[in-house]
Amino acid sequence: MLGEILNTYYLQIGSFILINIMLAISVYVPLSSGQLSLGSAGFMGVGAYTSALLTIHFDLPIVIGIIAGALAASALGVIVGIPSLRLSGVYLAIATLGLGEVIRVIFVNWDSLTRGSVGLTGIPQLGREILEFARGVGFEPAMIGIKNNQFVFLSIFLVLLVLVIVILWFVVRQQNSRVGRALSSINLDEKAAESMGINITYYKVISFTQGAFFAGLAGALFAHVIGYISPADFSYHRAVEVLIFTVFGGSEVIIGSVFGAFFLTLMPEVLRFVSEFRYIIYGILLVVLMAVRPQGILDANLLKKIKFKRSKGGIR
Amino acid sequence: MVIEVKNITKNFGGISALKDVSFSINKGEIFGLIGPNGAGKTTMFNMITNIYEPTSGEIIFQGENITGIKPYKITEKGICRTYQNIRLFSQMSTLHNVMVGGHSQSHSGVFSSVFRTKAQRKEEQLLIERSEELLELVGLLEHKDTIAENLAYGQQRRLEIARALASNPSLLLLDEPAAGMNEKETDSLYDLIKTVQSRGITVLIIEHDMPLVMKLCDRITVLNFGEKLAEGTPEEIQNNEAVIEAYLGKEEDEVDA
Ligand SMILES: Nc1ncnc2c1ncn2[C@@H]1O[C@H](COP(=O)(O)OP(=O)(O)OP(=O)(O)O)[C@@H](O)[C@H]1O
Ligand SMILES: [Mg+2]
Numbered sequence: 001m002l003g004e005i006l007n008t009y010y011l012q013i014g015s016f017i018l019i020n021i022m023l024a025i026s027v028y029v030p031l032s033s034g035q036l037s038l039g040s041a042g043f044m045g046v047g048a049y050t051s052a053l054l055t056i057h058f059d060l061p062i063v064i065g066i067i068a069g070a071l072a073a074s075a076l077g078v079i080v081g082i083p084s085l086r087l088s089g090v091y092l093a094i095a096t097l098g099l100g101e102v103i104r105v106i107f108v109n110w111d112s113l114t115r116g117s118v119g120l121t122g123i124p125q126l127g128r129e130i131l132e133f134a135r136g137v138g139f140e141p142a143m144i145g146i147k148n149n150q151f152v153f154l155s156i157f158l159v160l161l162v163l164v165i166v167i168l169w170f171v172v173r174q175q176n177s178r179v180g181r182a183l184s185s186i187n188l189d190e191k192a193a194e195s196m197g198i199n200i201t202y203y204k205v206i207s208f209t210q211g212a213f214f215a216g217l218a219g220a221l222f223a224h225v226i227g228y229i230s231p232a233d234f235s236y237h238r239a240v241e242v243l244i245f246t247v248f249g250g251s252e253v254i255i256g257s258v259f260g261a262f263f264l265t266l267m268p269e270v271l272r273f274v275s276e277f278r279y280i281i282y283g284i285l286l287v288v289l290m291a292v293r294p295q296g297i298l299d300a301n302l303l304k305k306i307k308f309k310r311s312k313g314g315i316r
Numbered sequence: 317m318v319i320e321v322k323n324i325t326k327n328f329g330g331i332s333a334l335k336d337v338s339f340s341i342n343k344g345e346i347f348g349l350i351g352p353n354g355a356g357k358t359t360m361f362n363m364i365t366n367i368y369e370p371t372s373g374e375i376i377f378q379g380e381n382i383t384g385i386k387p388y389k390i391t392e393k394g395i396c397r398t399y400q401n402i403r404l405f406s407q408m409s410t411l412h413n414v415m416v417g418g419h420s421q422s423h424s425g426v427f428s429s430v431f432r433t434k435a436q437r438k439e440e441q442l443l444i445e446r447s448e449e450l451l452e453l454v455g456l457l458e459h460k461d462t463i464a465e466n467l468a469y470g471q472q473r474r475l476e477i478a479r480a481l482a483s484n485p486s487l488l489l490l491d492e493p494a495a496g497m498n499e500k501e502t503d504s505l506y507d508l509i510k511t512v513q514s515r516g517i518t519v520l521i522i523e524h525d526m527p528l529v530m531k532l533c534d535r536i537t538v539l540n541f542g543e544k545l546a547e548g549t550p551e552e553i554q555n556n557e558a559v560i561e562a563y564l565g566k567e568e569d570e571v572d573a
Contacts, residue, residue, distance in 0.1 A: 170430050173429060173430045173431075173432065174426060174429055174430055177424060177429030177430075177436070177440070178415075178419065178422050178424045178429060178439075178440070178443075179424070179425065179426050179429045180429070181408075181412055181415060181416050181419070182416070182419060184405070184408065185405050185408070185416045188405040188406060188407055188408065189403050189404075189405060189406075191367065191403070192399070192403040192404070192405065193405075193416070194386075194387045194388050195365060195367070195387055195388075195391060195396070195397060196388075196391060196396070196416050196417050196419055196420070196479065196483060197388050197391035197392050197396075197419045197420030197483050198388055198416070198419050199386075199388050200388070206426065300407075
């Protein structure tokens with residue numbers, strides 16, 4: 001029964017949506033303290049290559065590789081985050097975009113390690129590893145009536161779903177706390193925040209590094225979901241795409257990033273039937289949105305209205 | 317003595333906003349800083365909170381030289397301020413503004429915030445109670461969920477005071493708190509500042525509303541073109557020839573005109 005419902009193509013799109021949500025959150029978190037970082041593609045690349053190389057060359061379990069990838073990206077986040085404190089707004093955006101390109105060029109030119117622009121293949125795949133593990137403990141996909149490859153795609157999707165939920169939980173809880181208020185006060189008025197006793201250096205580096213961590217994590221997962229990576233996967237096109245998720249969905253609220261990544265990943269797939277026109281539609285949509293709703297689809301006001309309506313309905 | 321300002325000079329490029337200004341404030345005093353526009357009053361606040369570093373001179377707070385230390389550390393040590401041109405966190409609720417003011421009085425980090433440890437929940441609860449108490453003090457408790465930018469002007473000024481008080485300062489700096497207030501609001505501001513004083517907080521106030529300053533302050537320093545012109549009790553200042561010439565007299569002319 002389950003075997004007939006599970007469509008591997010849909011599961012794969014679902015997985016890409018989830019990875020893109022992580023990437024959108026990696027832009028959202030630094031932005032919540034007023035830092036516009038376009039380094040996501042670079043940090044994603046660091047996470048992907050770190051995990052891929054460790055698992056290929058040292059036979060490390062994928063889990064260890066992914067953690068190492070995310071940590072490597074965060075370490076780079078700290079190293080870059082501290083000097084970039086002097087920059088803000090557009091200047092920070094350009095500097096982090098530049099960082100991403102530097103990282104990409106290193107991947108292209110460090111041939112002996114990265115195999116240059118050809119990229120890495122034969123990266124251990126998350127789904128296969130989970131399948132092997134499941135078989136190790138005596139479980140066969142056939143036992144729940146699905147094929148092996150359905151199981152592989154399903155397990156990847158579920159792992160990513162759990163991770164996205166944990167990340168959302170983390171970010172939302174952090175936001176509704178002393179740390180979140182500090183970040184948001186820095187976003188609203190840095191000088192006043194500092195006068196209120198907030199160590200702005202500390203909090204900016206924290207949020208920048210968290211962004212790098214989430215991007216690195218997404219990158220590492222991407223590598224083990226796809227199985228091959230090349231520097232082109234982490235070019236500035238990716239950086240801009242990820243930024244658009246957040247800006248389109250609404251950068252004031254985290255649900256905006258989630259919605260933006262969901263909608264903009266799904267749309268080109270849904271519009272597949274109009275083939276080449278879909279990117280024209282995508283472009284037009286962005287232009288129209290920025291003209292009529294520059295704060296993005298979702299913002300604090302809209303959410304309040306939705307909540308208000310719901311609670312009013314509840315009383316009646 | 318709570319604070320000693322020693323020979324502070326501040327040059328901005330060619331202009332010197334402060335020239336060798338010294339004064340000191342006793343514990344529990346309400347101390348006025350007055351003078352014509354551009355005299356350097358706000359610049360003095362920026363020196364004390366180290367928004368800008370002085371060109372020369374020293375600031376001693378509770379026996380410790382605090383010249384050149386980071387602004388957030390100065391707040392931790394017990395000096396907090398309000399701004400002449402209101403600088404609230406405009407998109408945050410009134411309550412959250414005050415809670416941000418309480419940042420230095422709380423400690424929860426990322427970990428305890430995300431896992432909502434027992435200590436964190438207790439601290440958060442305490443912070444909310446303390447903040448609500450301060451909102452009650454400034455008469456804004458009923459507006460605690462209002463977004464700050466939607467408050468009336470006088471309310472915003474009082475919210476800034478509550479936010480500053482949340483850092484539990486020993487020295488409160490008020491930059492023209494009565495600006496834009498009507499008579500009634502100014503009267504309640506007087507009561508508020510007196511209450512603050514009765515809680516053992518020393519107050520340094522910049523204000524152009526002379527009746528308020530004269531009624532409120534224990535001592536006053538007058539600045540003119542960056543220099544200290546006079547210092548004394550309100551009576552002494554009101555009868556000081558140089559002050560009348562440079563400031564008080566001129567102000568009356570403006571009113572006549
Ligand atoms: N950041 C700055 N850069 C350059 N000049 C400045 C700066 N801040 C203040 N000044 C100058 O220093 C002088 C004193 O300004 P300040 O703001 O301290 O005056 P004030 O006494 O607070 O006046 P007001 O009553 O109008 O608020 C003015 O000439 C002002 O232009
Ligand atoms: Mg001023």
